Amino acid sequence: MEPPVPYKTSSVAARVFWPSAIVILGFVLYAAIGQETAADHVQTVQDEIVGNLSWLYMALVSLFVIFVLWVGIGRFGDIRLGRDNEKPEFSTLSWLAMLFAAGMGIGLVFWGVAEPLNFYDAPMPGTGESEAARSETAMVRTFLHWGIHPWAIYVVVGLAVAYSVHRKGRPVSIRYALEPLFGDRVKGIWGDIIDSIAIIGTLFGVATSLGLGVMQVASGMNYLGWVDDPESKTLLVILIACITAVATLSVVSGIGKGIKWLSNINMGLAAAIMLFVIIAGPTLFIANGLVQDTGLYLQEVARLSFDTGASQGDEGTTWVNGWTVFYWGWWISWAPFVGVFIARISRGRTVREFVCGVLLVPTLLTFVWFAVFGGSALKQQMDGKEDYTDGGVNTNNALFELLDTLPGGTFVAGVAILLIVLFFVTSSDSGSYVVDMLASGGDPNPPIWSRVFWALAEGAVAIALLLASGSGGTASLDTLKTAAIVIAFPFSLVMVGMCIATLKSFREERAAYLKAKQEREHERIIDRAVAAMEESIDVNGNGDTGDGGAGGTDAEGATATLTKKDKG
Known part of the structure; x- marks a missing residue:
């Protein structure tokens, strides 16, 4: 039975x-009214965090990876997130589809072609000058940013929450x-602060991704000749408003209907487009690139x-x-x-x-995705068939430029826009659902109104972040990235506490x-000893015809003495 939630006084947790x-809402108004001033202020905060604490981000995320690998592989792996012998709530396929779509689907579509090209065009200082070195480094760096590190961040939060909710029966909340x-004390002011940080971080993290996604949708529409100015803020605002309306309908329908169905549709469309690029x-x-780059990544x-x-x-x-x-900050901002x-979909x-x-499973799928899309673009670039880097990589347009080089690419580009929109919707409705659970006391x-x-x-x-971005385009992208890094910092400290709390809970369990197992083993030893003694005494008693009654009495006394002594 769930414990009472003292901070919940109505259909929502008012103090959260x-x-x-x-x-x-204050930030939305500030960004909408101040715009350029807001962008400068956000950038100043980002400079302070990145300039002074980037080493902390790098160290923390690496330690998160070590922690989750140790927990999963080690002796705690058999602990069930639910009652003993409880079956999983969702099938494995639906489970993977939902966590993949919510975790990074929209980001994969946005960066699948663009990131390896950016790293090839402007590699990290110290990278070799040859095309082969730049290509290999581009893919390995991309794998680093999208591999086990982001998913380890998600595991830290998801595992801590799943254990408290499904094993301990607590409400769906970060605080527990x-x-x-x-x-x-988690029921007091500190718990309110923790849940509020999680809500704000989630809103900004999802809004960052939604902003990136809608910019790519606008670029795709421009590439197909549907609009003239893909950087028009009016167009971007209209797109966000329309897609948010669809996401609202989805989140109202609940997790077992709209969110689940859309996630499965997303996986099907993404697989179809990826299969098309593989064949064409x-x-x-x-x-060859997938195998080689995976090996280099592991090294x-x-x-x-x-x-x-x-x-x-x-x-x-x-x-x-x-x-x-930026990526570590982005993933941390998405972690709540x-x-x-x-955690909600992993019961059992x-x-x-x-x-x-x-x-592991999403990481492998992610590597395949980048090998297909990023690898195809790099191959065309190195063979001289296309020049994606002339004047710099057009990040918003890179996917559509690749599809345009393939037979039937125009039609597939239209399907890609639909995929981006659906990933947009699943990110928004999943994020809204989670935020609403946190704001409703778990x-x-x-309630529907708060959804x-x-x-x-x-x-x-998302609209506010785009408005607080100067002239759009690169400025919009920079502001969105800045917001993710800034909001992630306070929650990274919460995650450290989660690692310690999870370890403490697992050790206690x-x-x-082990204590219960030892007690059961001890009882079995006693029972076997008692049974053996009774059998021995019974045999001796049956053979002693001279004083059977006395023998029986002594046997009972010996058995009682043995049992009392051993159990004591």
Whole structure:
């Protein structure tokens, strides 16, 4: 039975809902009115964080990877996130589809072609000058940013929340993941602050992705000749408003209907487009590149995980801050949302299943995705068939430029726009659902009116971030990236507490399990000893015809003495 939630006085947790709503709405108004001034202020904060704390981001995320691998592989892996012998709530395929679509689907579509090309065109200082070196480094760096590191971040949050919710029966809330550390204090002001940080971080993280996605949709529409100015803020605002409306309808329908169906549709469309590029593109190069780049990643992942760029001077650290630190901040800002969401859909799975499913399967799928899209573009670039880097890589347009080189690419580009929109919707509705659970005191079925409110709030934040971005285009992208890094910092400290709390809970459960096992084994030994003694005495008693009664009495006394002594 779930414990009472003292901070929940109505259909929402007032001490969490209203402070979070006020901060978010205040930022929306500030960004909409101030625009250029807001962009400058956000950039100033980002400079302070990245300039002074980038080393902390690099170290923390690497430690998160080590932590989740140790937990999943080690002796805690058999702990079940639910009652003993409970079956998973969703099938494995639907489970993977939902966590993949919510975790990074829209980002993969946006960066699948653009990121390897950006790294090829402007590699990190110290990379070799040859095409082969730049190509290999581009793919390995991309794998670093989208491989086990982001999913390890999600596992840290998801595992802590899933254990507290499904194993301990707590409400769906970030605060209760820290209960092993703070006890009943999580029900007070500190718990309110933790949940509020999670809500604000989720809104900004999802809004960052939605802003990137809508910019790519506008570029695709321009590439197909549907609009003239893809950087028009009016167009971007209209697109966000329309897609947010669809996401609102989806989140109102609930997790078992709209969110699940859209996630499955997303996976089907993404697989179809990827299969098309494999067949129509450089198939052999893609296969060879996937195997080679995965091997290089495995060789380099430890070194790259701690590479701050310091050995390359200011240029090196600037490059790492602009890419790797941005990604770590982006994933951390998404962690409350994705972590709570995958915790919600992971009831009944063991810790080992959770870690392997969330950490390894999406990582392998991500590597295949980048090998197909990024590898195809790099092959065309190196063969001289296309020049994606002439005047710099057009990040928003890169996917459509690749598809245009393939037979039937125009039609597939239209399907790609639909895929982006659907990923946009699933990110927004999943994020809204999670935020609403947090703002409703952990209620797994929050009220419809608050679902609508948070879905609209996400769209409003995305619009505000685009308005606070100067002239659009690169400026918009920079502001969106800046917001992700800034909002991630306070939650990264919460995640450290989650690691400690999870470890403490698992050790206590493991100790209780071993104690119970030892007691059961001790009882079995006693029972076997008693049974053997009774059998021996029974045989001796049957053979002694002279004093059977006395023998029987002595046998009973001996048995009672043995049992009393051993059990004592």
